Amino acid sequence: MKNKISVNVNGKQYEGEVEGRELLVNFLREHLSLTGTHIGCDTSSCGACTIHLNGHAVKSCTVLAVQADGAEVTTVEGLATNGELHPIQEGFKEEHGLQCGFCTPGMMMTAVDLLKSNANPTEHEIRDALEGNFCRCTGYHNIVKSIQYAAKKMNGATA
Amino acid sequence: MTNYIGKSVKRVEDKRFITGQGNYTDDIKIPNMVHAYIVRSPYAHAHVKNIDTAEALKVPGVVSILTGADIPEAIAGVPCGWQVDFKNGDTMKEPPHPLLVRGTVRHVGDGVAVVMAETKAIAKDAADLIDVDYDVLDAVADPKKAAEPGAPQVHPDCPGNLCFDWELGNPKEEVAAALASAHHVTELDFVNQRVVPNAMETRGVVAQYDTAYDKYTIWTSTQNPHLIRLLMCAFVLGIPEHKVRVVGPDVGGGFGSKIFHYAEEALLVWASKHIGRPIKWTCDRSEAFMTDAHGRDHNSNAKMGFDKDGKIVALQATTFANLGAYLSTFAPAVPTYLHGTLMQGLYTTPKVNVDVKAMFTHTNAVDAYRGAGRPEATYLLERLLDLAALEMDMDPAELRLKNFIPAFDGVEQPGYQTQVALQYDSGNYEPVLKRALEMVGYENFRKDQAAALSTNKILGIGFSTYIEACGIAPSAVVGALGARAGLFESAQVRVQPTGKVSVYTGSHSHGQGHETTFAQIVADKMGIALEDVEIIHGDSDSVAFGMGTYGSRSLAVGGSAIVKSIEKVLDKGAKVAAHLLEASVDDLDYAEGKWTVKGTDKSVSFGDVSLTAYVPHNYPEGLEPGLDFSSFYDPANFTYPFGAHIAIVEIDKETGATKLLRFIAVDDVGNVINPMIVDGQIHGGLAQGIGQAMHEGALYDDTGQLINGSYMDYCMPRADDFPSFEIDRTVTPCPHNPLGVKGAGEAGCIGSTPAVVNAVVDALWKAGYKVKDIPMPMTPERVWTAMQG
Numbered sequence: 001m002k003n004k005i006s007v008n009v010n011g012k013q014y015e016g017e018v019e020g021r022e023l024l025v026n027f028l029r030e031h032l033s034l035t036g037t038h039i040g041c042d043t044s045s046c047g048a049c050t051i052h053l054n055g056h057a058v059k060s061c062t063v064l065a066v067q068a069d070g071a072e073v074t075t076v077e078g079l080a081t082n083g084e085l086h087p088i089q090e091g092f093k094e095e096h097g098l099q100c101g102f103c104t105p106g107m108m109m110t111a112v113d114l115l116k117s118n119a120n121p122t123e124h125e126i127r128d129a130l131e132g133n134f135c136r137c138t139g140y141h142n143i144v145k146s147i148q149y150a151a152k153k154m155n156g157a158t159a
Numbered sequence: 160m161t162n163y164i165g166k167s168v169k170r171v172e173d174k175r176f177i178t179g180q181g182n183y184t185d186d187i188k189i190p191n192m193v194h195a196y197i198v199r200s201p202y203a204h205a206h207v208k209n210i211d212t213a214e215a216l217k218v219p220g221v222v223s224i225l226t227g228a229d230i231p232e233a234i235a236g237v238p239c240g241w242q243v244d245f246k247n248g249d250t251m252k253e254p255p256h257p258l259l260v261r262g263t264v265r266h267v268g269d270g271v272a273v274v275m276a277e278t279k280a281i282a283k284d285a286a287d288l289i290d291v292d293y294d295v296l297d298a299v300a301d302p303k304k305a306a307e308p309g310a311p312q313v314h315p316d317c318p319g320n321l322c323f324d325w326e327l328g329n330p331k332e333e334v335a336a337a338l339a340s341a342h343h344v345t346e347l348d349f350v351n352q353r354v355v356p357n358a359m360e361t362r363g364v365v366a367q368y369d370t371a372y373d374k375y376t377i378w379t380s381t382q383n384p385h386l387i388r389l390l391m392c393a394f395v396l397g398i399p400e401h402k403v404r405v406v407g408p409d410v411g412g413g414f415g416s417k418i419f420h421y422a423e424e425a426l427l428v429w430a431s432k433h434i435g436r437p438i439k440w441t442c443d444r445s446e447a448f449m450t451d452a453h454g455r456d457h458n459s460n461a462k463m464g465f466d467k468d469g470k471i472v473a474l475q476a477t478t479f480a481n482l483g484a485y486l487s488t489f490a491p492a493v494p495t496y497l498h499g500t501l502m503q504g505l506y507t508t509p510k511v512n513v514d515v516k517a518m519f520t521h522t523n524a525v526d527a528y529r530g531a532g533r534p535e536a537t538y539l540l541e542r543l544l545d546l547a548a549l550e551m552d553m554d555p556a557e558l559r560l561k562n563f564i565p566a567f568d569g570v571e572q573p574g575y576q577t578q579v580a581l582q583y584d585s586g587n588y589e590p591v592l593k594r595a596l597e598m599v600g601y602e603n604f605r606k607d608q609a610a611a612l613s614t615n616k617i618l619g620i621g622f623s624t625y626i627e628a629c630g631i632a633p634s635a636v637v638g639a640l641g642a643r644a645g646l647f648e649s650a651q652v653r654v655q656p657t658g659k660v661s662v663y664t665g666s667h668s669h670g671q672g673h674e675t676t677f678a679q680i681v682a683d684k685m686g687i688a689l690e691d692v693e694i695i696h697g698d699s700d701s702v703a704f705g706m707g708t709y710g711s712r713s714l715a716v717g718g719s720a721i722v723k724s725i726e727k728v729l730d731k732g733a734k735v736a737a738h739l740l741e742a743s744v745d746d747l748d749y750a751e752g753k754w755t756v757k758g759t760d761k762s763v764s765f766g767d768v769s770l771t772a773y774v775p776h777n778y779p780e781g782l783e784p785g786l787d788f789s790s791f792y793d794p795a796n797f798t799y800p801f802g803a804h805i806a807i808v809e810i811d812k813e814t815g816a817t818k819l820l821r822f823i824a825v826d827d828v829g830n831v832i833n834p835m836i837v838d839g840q841i842h843g844g845l846a847q848g849i850g851q852a853m854h855e856g857a858l859y860d861d862t863g864q865l866i867n868g869s870y871m872d873y874c875m876p877r878a879d880d881f882p883s884f885e886i887d888r889t890v891t892p893c894p895h896n897p898l899g900v901k902g903a904g905e906a907g908c909i910g911s912t913p914a915v916v917n918a919v920v921d922a923l924w925k926a927g928y929k930v931k932d933i934p935m936p937m938t939p940e941r942v943w944t945a946m947q948g
Contacts, residue, residue, distance in 0.1 A: 019280070035186035036179020038411070040359045045870030048359060077178035089177040093169055096835045099843065101176030102183065102359040102411030108947030123883065130878035134870075136359050136412050137670045139846030139907075140711035140878040142839060 005069040009034065010078030018065040025049040027065035028075060036076040036105050040134065047133030050106035051075045057113035059106075059132070076105035079112070087153040088112050088146070097146030099137035108135050111147045120151055163679035163689055167230075168836035171689075172674040176858040181409040184363035184380045186439045192365070193222050196282035197439040198272040198289050199449060200264035203298035204311060204519035207262060210272055211290040218280035218288065223434045226272045226491020227259040234258065234429065237422050238394040239486035240386075242641040243323050243517070251323045254314040254519075256485040258395075258426040264293070265313055266523050267865050268449025270422060272436050273430065275438055280373030298521035298863035300482050302481035303458045305518045306656035310887075313484055313519040322482055322517040323491065327704065328579045334512040337473035341464030345547035351535045352935050353456035353481065353857040354850075355873060356528050360411020361447045366427035367437035375428050378913045381669050382413040383707020384699050386644065390420040390488070396429055403428070410669035414847065415527040416451040417669065418709045419488035439481045448868035453857055454528020454716055456481035457535050463543040469553055469561050473510040476502055480517050480525075487526035488518035491517060495639045496580075497532030497628070503577040504540040505588045505626050505845060506562040506791065511578040521863040527709060529847050529908040532629045539914035541623040546931055549924045555622045555917070556596055562587040563624075569894035574796070574938040581628055584797045584901075585890045587827070592624055592803040595825040598885055599805050612926060615813055618820075619922025623914035629902040630798030630893070647793035648712070649704045650720035652681070652728050654786035656773035658766030660685065660692045661723075665705020666717030671841075671904065672836045673713060679832055680718055682900070684725045686752035687765060703789055711902025714832065715798050715893065722897045731786060735768045738779040798893045799900035802826035804910040805850075806918040814927070815943025817919055819849060824886045824910065829893045831900030837903045841886055844907020850876035852915035856936045874936065 002017040009032060016031045027050070028034045037060060040048030049060040052074040081088040088108045091097060098104040107130070114121060114129040121129065126144050135143060175181050212224045227679040237256040244251050259270045271291055278280035297311040304310055305320040313320050328334070338344055358380075365378040375398065377793035381387050384405040392400040410417060427438050442450070461476040464471050480494030499513035530537075548555035564575050569585035576582050599620070631637070634645030651663040662681055667675055678692040685692075695701055708717070729749055737744045740761055746756045755762040771778065772786040807821040824841060831837050854874040858867045867873045892899030912935070919937055921931045923945060930945045 002180065021280075029186075033188070034179070035183075036181070038183070038360070039185070039441075040361070041870045043869050043871045045875075046359065046444075076177075080178060085177070092177050093173045096167075096170065096839045098173060098176055099672070099839060100359065100412040101173075101181050104176050108177070114331050124879075127877075127879040127881075129925065134357075134359060134877065135877050136357055136414065136847070137843045138839060138873075139842035139844075139884065140881055141842040141846075141884050143878065144883065 003066050005066055005111060007068045007073055009069055009073045020066060021022055022065045023061050024063040024065045024068050025060035028060060031044050034075050038105060040102065047110060048103050048106045050109040050133065052109060052113065057110050076108060079108065087150040090153065091146035091149035095142050095145040096147050097138065097143045103133060103135045107135065107143055110148065115151055116152060119155055162683060164832050166833070168675055168679055168689065168833055170538065170672050170675045171678065173371050174673065178620060183360050183409045183411055184365060184378050186274055186394045187365045187378050187408065189367055189437040192437040192439055193275045193277060194279040194282050195273050195275050195438050196279060196286050197270050197423070197440070198274065198286045198291065200267060200269040200271055202264060202295050203267050203300065204296040205264050205293040206296065207260060207264060207271065207291060208294050208458060208760040209292040213804065215274065215285040218285040220277040220284045222275045222277065222436065224272060224274050225430060227257055227261040230258055230429070234396060235394065237420055238390055239490065239645050240390065240488040241492040243325055243491040245323045246326055251491060252317040252651045254317055255485060256422070260420045264484060266521050267863060268446065268523055275430065275434060300522050300859035300861065300863045302456065302479040302519050302520055303519040305520045306479060306516060307505035317519055320519045320773050322519055322881065325495050325515045325517065327513045328502070328511040331512050332471045334475045334510045337510045338464040338475060338503060339449040340461055341407065341429030341472050342467040342545065343465045343551055344462055345543050345550055346462045347546060347932060348460050349542065349932050350934060351455045351457040351538050353525065353572060354454050354528060354855045354856050355448055356414040356416035356451055356454060357875060358414055358416060360440035361444055362417065362451060363441040364423050364865065365437065365439045366431040366649060368432040374402050374404065375431065376406065377424060377428050378406045378408055379424050380410050380417055381407040382410070382435055382669060382709055382776055383416045383705065384667065384697055385665060385705040386707050387420050387424060388699050389556055391425050391428065395425040407667050413669045414529045415454065415531055415709060418707065439640050445869045448873065449865060451521055452487045452524045452526035454525065455535060456525050459539060461539050463547060465547060465551065467560050468500040469551065471506050471508045471536055471562050474502060475512050476591060477514045480515055480945040481520050481522065482517050482518060483522045483524035485524050487524035490524060490526045491641065493527050493532040498536050500579050500581050501626065501628060502540065502579050503881065505564060505624050507564055508578065510657045513565055513579065522859050528850055529844060530905040532863050533905065534848065534909045534912060537909050538913045541625065542779065542916060545622055545917035545923065546920065549921070556592060556601065556777065559592060559622065559624050560589060563664050582796065583626065584796050585891050586799060586801060587889065588624065588801060590889045591801065591825045591827055594889065595803040595805050595823050598823045598887060604807065608925060615807050617922045617926045618810055619808050619918040619925065621914040621917025623804045623910045623917065626799055626801040626908040627905060627909050628797040628799055629708030629711035629905060630794055631712045632797055634793050644706065645793065646706055646715065647791050648706055648717040648720045649789060649791045650717065650724045651703055652721065652724035654728055654769045656770050658687065658691065658769040660687065662694050662721060663692060663702045664696045664717050664721060665702055665707065666713040667705070667708045670835065671708065671713060671840065676714065676836055677917050680721055681725060684722065685765065704774065711904040714898065715896055715902050716792060716794050718789050718793035718898050719794065719896045720902065723792050724788045727788035728786055730832065732765065732768045734779055734782055735771050736763050737773060739763045744869055795895040798829065800826065800828045800901040800906050802910050804914040806914040808915065808918040808922060810919065810942060812946065815939035815946065817853065817937060817939065817942055819853065819882060819915065821882055822849065822884050822911070824884060824907065825888060826906045827889045828903040828906060830890060830899035831899065838886060840903040841907040842884055844905060845884055845911045846876055846881060848908040848911030849915055852912045852935055852937060854880065854936050887902065
């Protein structure tokens with residue numbers, strides 16, 4: 001049986017018909033072709049599929065598409081505004097926070113959520129917040145620096 | 160004219176990745192495409208008595224289900240790319256590796272059937288309805304047990320499960336005699352456990368057959384598209400090579416596991432014509448645990464002898480190497496020519512013998528994983544050295560300094576000939592260790608360590624000074640060692656009429672940043688802007704040829720090929736410039752993008768020359784139009800990066816919980832093009848090496864069952880497992896390639912693992928627990944157990 005859903009993704013309203021078992025990540029990737037959100041595992045462990053659901057970071061492989069009915073979703077494709085990179089995107093580029101790029105969208109979505117609740121996190125707090133996001137390339141070293149870069153930039157902007 | 164080389168230029172490839180526009184294999188969609196799901200064996204060893212697909216075929220949306228019996232006999236199976244023969248000259252055992260099993264499964268995850276359906280969900284639903292009748296047989300997973308008499312046999316024609324035995328170095332008797340007369344011998348039995356590469360993007364394949372052109376296209380998550388094409392066309396499917404295009408699009412990490420030609424690639428290519436529709440297969444993570452070639456898995460005994468001054472007099476290394484059930488592409492080379500050849504390390508050891516038995520077991524294939532053989536060699540040597548220092552009550556840093564090969568630059572002084580075949584290119588080993596000691600504050604640390612003895616949190620320090628052989632590799636040399644391929648690299652530098660440059664490289668980037676580093680080289684050498692250069696890689700239809708990326712070879716071999724092509728472009732450009740300037744080529748200088756007549760202000764720009772080459776109205780007589788050159792660069796030798804790593808750990812005596820407090824790495828990777836990218840490579844390597852020491856390990860039980868094949872069970876290193884790394888470097892240029900570079904991809908992973916284990920052993924030893932070894936991964940339980948005596 002198919003279920004009708006209506007989801008606001010990156011500011012645009014989408015209607016779709018999904019199976020009850022269909023995951024939100026699948027809806028984003030297969031129905032909307034928003035392939036910036038990646039699938040890295042099948043146990044909700046790696047965080048590559050992290051997006052924002054109603055403003056909070058969630059693993060979109062752990063949310064059913066029907067649960068997103070009526071919700072607001074932000075994916076990596078919605079981070080930049082009018083072609084201007086979000087500070088977290090800038091941070092990842094400036095601090096070499098990515099290599100293969102596969103974990104990067106999920107990392108950035110988690111980081112943005114962290115910075116919302118903690119504008120000036122310590123290194124320890126950053127590493128703690130990234131516990132649910134795996135990276136195999138960077139050893140996390142420059143990801144921490146990228147998030148610190150973004151924090152500094154965002155604090156500067158709001159000061 | 161060095162505006163870019165040596166600078167931390169921000170990566171040009173980042174934009175697409177940070178905006179979600181990367182194009183990985185699973186992102187590719189083709190009209191009319193079906194989705195494949197592979198039914199895999201849950202048993203390590205079994206006869207397949209029957210496969211009943213009747214119910215599965217009834218599921219709406221199922222397009223086709225194929226088993227091994229549906230694949231023509233003429234399709235041989237996946238080949239091996241390296242042959243290492245027995246000591247007595249007998250040919251290596253090379254059992255068949257069919258695309259889907261024919262009668263017998265030989266490891267958990269062996270492919271039994273493929274279901275193709277309109278969606279992946281439908282394919283999975285149908286796969287659940289396939290009834291495979293297995294007759295389960297005894298299995299063996301451990302390489303040492305596989306060698307025991309009466310062990311279950313993996314292949315009927317491989318007696319004793321032996322793929323080959325192999326030996327390198329001085330005669331065993333000479334080594335034994337040197338050990339017998341040594342002042343002290345340190346001996347260790349240990350396991351270098353199996354690890355799973357875990358690139359964050361799982362493998363995937365999209366295959367399409369185009370009837371109009373009688374041509375196949377395959378997008379595959381690979382580190383070397385051309386090698387896949389060659390192996391698949393010539394050795395598996397018998398399809399003419401020019402009728403297959405292999406694309407490695409954006410690839411989400413490899414770490415070795417995506418070097419190899421996998422059964423799924425050939426299976427999908429063949430099936431795409433068979434069913435007449437494009438097919439996508441994306442590996443699930445749990446499937447990746449079962450089927451991505453694993454790394455390490457050595458079971459070793461090692462003896463190192465010392466004289467009374469602490470000079471190493473001999474080394475005997477004996478290893479059972481697990482190759483798994485089937486031979487993966489480079490598998491035979493890893494425990495032999497990438498392992499035994501590094502057994503002299505940085506030391507003047509006069510007698511070295513390495514003995515390896517390569518074993519088949521009922522487990523997934525083992526092949527190159529970041530470092531490939533060199534981490535295992537380094538682990539063996541460096542564990543022995545720190546342990547010997549403890550046993551002889553000597554300082555581990557002093558012990559190393561006593562044994563280092565003296566500095567040699569490979570130009571004024573010749574390369575250093577080891578006892579185990581290799582000739583090191585250039586090396587200067589003391590400075591890396593001394594710099595690392597300075598960074599760690601060694602004397603103060605020892606005071607802190609002594610003070611901590613009275614508390615519940617004890618401290619330890621571990622060393623590792625490593626060398627690796629990379630920049631793989633001279634074709635004739637590897638050919639003599641059994642490689643069935645050359646290991647050169649190609650590069651084409653195509654200057655467009657407007658002076659913009661497209662570079663086609665046979666190297667492949669899956670995170671290493673080629674699009675930036677290679678562009679820096681081109682922009683610098685040609686004196687043009689970085690934005691005027693584009694690096695194209697990963698497509699066998701646009702790149703002439705390539706041997707791909709692994710063995711820290713991209714810059715040393717692929718980068719050198721680019722330099723060769725640039726030289727050809729500039730040579731021809733000079734002829735055009737001389738014509739335009741009415742001067743002789745010998746009278747011209749090239750700098751900052753223009754040719755200038757020496758001693759004058761007469762010049763012509765690179766852009767004017769390139770335009771003239773494509774609009775050759777006023778042009779040198781007899782010179783061909785165009786400005787486009789290819790080169791194939793075959794290196795003269797391996798390159799030999801080296802370094803010193805130091806780990807500091809804190810152990811909770813109550814629980815055994817071990818915390819990595821600091822990690823210091825001083826590496827020498829030769830000249831550096833982009834320091835930011837090199838640092839990033841070191842960081843990532845360190846995390847993988849430390850991960851093996853502290854967290855990771857694939858566990859097979861005695862029935863051959865993989866018991867931790869998911870992220871719920873296999874401990875992947877996380878951000879909060881590491882401190883920020885403290886790194887530095889020295890620079891000893893490679894004397895034999897035009898860039899003087901050595902390679903940085905594997906260094907971190909090669910040096911770090913023993914440093915961490917050594918630190919834990921040091922902490923325990925200094926606290927009175929005379930423990931020689933903690934098996935990796937060093938879980939709190941294992942460390943705690945070690946302290947209980």
